[in-house]
Amino acid sequence: MRNCYLIAKKELQSYFTSPVAYVVITIFLIITGYFFYNLFASFSTLSFQASANPALAKQRNLLNVTETVIRPLFGNMSIIMLLMMPLLTMRLFSEEKKSGTIELLLTYPISDMEVIIGKFVACTTVFILMLSASITCPILVMVFGEPETGPIITGYLGLFLMGSAFISLGIFTSSITENQIVAATLSFGVLFLFWMMGYSVSFMGPTLGRIIMSISLIGHIEGFAKGVIDTTDIIYYLIFSSLFIFLTLRVMESKKWRG
Amino acid sequence: MIKVENLTKSYGNFQALKGVSFSVQKGEILGFLGPNGAGKTTTMRILTCFFPATSGKATVAGFDVFAEPHEVRKKIGYLPENVPLYLDMPVPDYLSFVAGLKGVKRREVKKQVETIMEECVLTHMSHKLVGELSKGYRQRVGIAQALLNDPEVLILDEPTIGLDPKQIIEIRKLIKGLAGRRTVILSTHILPEVSMTCQRVIIINEGRIIASDTPQNLTSKIQGENRLLVKVDGPSSEIIKNLEGIKGVRKISRKEGGNGISQYVVDSEKGVDVRREIPAVIVSKGWGLLELKPLEMSLEDIFVKLVTKE
Structure with a gap:
């Protein structure tokens, strides 16, 4: 337990002594803010038009701020996360492998699992910071409108679970290479495939379509953004995370039998 | 203290160690001598449980390297060849981090780090990042981290490589001062180093031990x-x-x-x-x-x- 804490603390320190955390968080917030501005601005234009055009106002959900601003915002944020998370995770093992520090680290009396968990916790902490800074967007909506708080809370829960899944995949790809670019590209590629899978459902048979949809990342975030907490979605992300943590552990152990 | 029997290690088709056996007594300084690629680092990595051997047996302080790596790691202080340190950490922070991982009690971490820094003449560098230090000082930080939690066995892989003559003398003095209570294995391909610091020498070449004796005996034996x-x-x-x-x-x-x-x-x-x-x-x-x-x-x-x- 103490070892996990020590490693997490050390990793957090290096996130913040290097520009990595600042740059990733800032860019994430800028892009999120830009999307939010567009969503909110178009919502207010729509509201103006609706005040002159009663037919428009009758359209279902069009003037619901939760449906037209908050929900798409979460969708946009998850895509930005897809782009940014590999940059947070890529250095975790690759850098240690490249500089050789892993040799020293693994000859201390600590277990491989403690190392992985420590790194996971550190990265998740940065991610939580990033996510919680974006809360200004829903707060602004609350100042000017009356969104439902439920979907906001579940939306953030969903983003958090999805982010953790991204992090474990990123840790895994970082553990298999000593090149950070390769690590980032791999994790981005895999995440993107898991994401895009959802789009091929439209031309697939019903059974295969359902299977693909259950594997796809996109199929499991939508419920949260709507305000629905489905245990299937939670379990999906938990399995996704633990699978890649487990694979990372295997990779670390593989040095024992690899020549 | 350390016992190695018939150790082999293969990397794919390449056999780096071809049956190495030796033992080291408590308190002894053993020099591990050999040209580059002879198998020195491989032997050390096996002893520090970084990876296991292909076959053979090794014990450190009575614990088997393969069966009880956790116990072995507690007994060992290790300095790898190119001194891989976290360059973005301040020196005392880095040492406290290592002290924690090595199981130094929370309350004693600060005191022990201070003592070690004094021992290794690092105190005046305490405001610097590890990455800002010169090679000689990094080497000292490397030795300092190996010494934390007072390990019984020290394994130093080429501790004086890349240092200037004055630093080499200082590091050798430091290593000699460590002996007695601790068992030290140090590898090098610089020969005078061995005759100056070690009580016993093992010469290794192409994965085999070709000689093992005191520096003096080796000299007289071969000279005849x-x-x-x-x-x-x-x-x-x-x-x-x-x-x-x-x-x-x-x-x-x-x-x-x-x-x-x-x-x-x-x-x-x-x-x-x-x-x-x-x-x-x-x-x-x-x-x-x-x-x-x-x-x-x-x-x-x-x-x-x-x-x-x-």
């Missing part, structure tokens, strides 16, 4: 005879004739110079000391004895001899 350098002022042919008459002298050869001052190399039989007779003969003939010194075969010579014999 005593060799003296004599510098005399006098007629050379007569000098050679007279010196050959001394009992125990096997061979004399003139090294340089003609009539007048010249140098001679005198080989005597093993166990016979002719350092008393030679001056007596020279003085009695009225020549001038300018220099008389034993010519020791250096470890370099031994090393080359052993390695080329293979």
Whole structure:
């Protein structure tokens, strides 16, 4: 337990002594803010038009701020996360492998699992910071409108679970290479495939379509953004995370039998 | 303290270790000597449980390296070859981090880090990042982290590589000071280092141990005879004739110079000391004895001899 804490603390320190955390968080917030501005601005234009055009106002959900601003915002944020998370995770093992520090680290009396968990916790902490800074967007909506708080809370829960899944995949790809670019590209590629899978459902048979949809990342975030907490979605992300943590552990152990 | 039996390690088709066995007593400083790629680092990595051997057995302080790596790691302080440290951490932070991982009690971390920094003469660098330090100081940080939590066994992989002569002397002094309570294995391909710091030497080449002894014994064993350098002022042919008459002298050869001052190399039989007779003969003939010194075969010579014999 103490070892996990020590490693997490050390990793957090290096996130913040290097520009990595600042740059990733800032860019994430800028892009999120830009999307939010567009969503909110178009919502207010729509509201103006609706005040002159009663037919428009009758359209279902069009003037619901939760449906037209908050929900798409979460969708946009998850895509930005897809782009940014590999940059947070890529250095975790690759850098240690490249500089050789892993040799020293693994000859201390600590277990491989403690190392992985420590790194996971550190990265998740940065991610939580990033996510919680974006809360200004829903707060602004609350100042000017009356969104439902439920979907906001579940939306953030969903983003958090999805982010953790991204992090474990990123840790895994970082553990298999000593090149950070390769690590980032791999994790981005895999995440993107898991994401895009959802789009091929439209031309697939019903059974295969359902299977693909259950594997796809996109199929499991939508419920949260709507305000629905489905245990299937939670379990999906938990399995996704633990699978890649487990694979990372295997990779670390593989040095024992690899020549 | 350390026992290694028949260790082998293969990387794919390449066999880095081909059956290495040795043991190290408590408190001993063992020098691990060999050319680059001989298998020194591989042996050390197996002992520190970084990776297991392909076959064979190794125990450190009674714990098996393969079965109980966690216990072994607690006993060992390790300094890898190129001193991989976290460059973005301040020196005391880095050492506290390592102290924690090595299981130093929370309350004692600060005190122990301070003591170690003093021991390794690092105190005046405490405000710097590890990455800002010069090579010599990084090496000291590396040794300091190995010393944390007072391990019984120290394994140092080329601890003086890339240092300037003054730093080398300091690091050697530091290592010598560590012996006694601790068992030290250090690897190097610099020979004088071994004769200066180690009580015992293991010479390893192409994955096999080719010699294991004290530096002194190694020298005399391979040399097989005593060799003296004599510098005399006098007629050379007569000098050679007279010196050959001394009992125990096997061979004399003139090294340089003609009539007048010249140098001679005198080989005597093993166990016979002719350092008393030679001056007596020279003085009695009225020549001038300018220099008389034993010519020791250096470890370099031994090393080359052993390695080329293979």
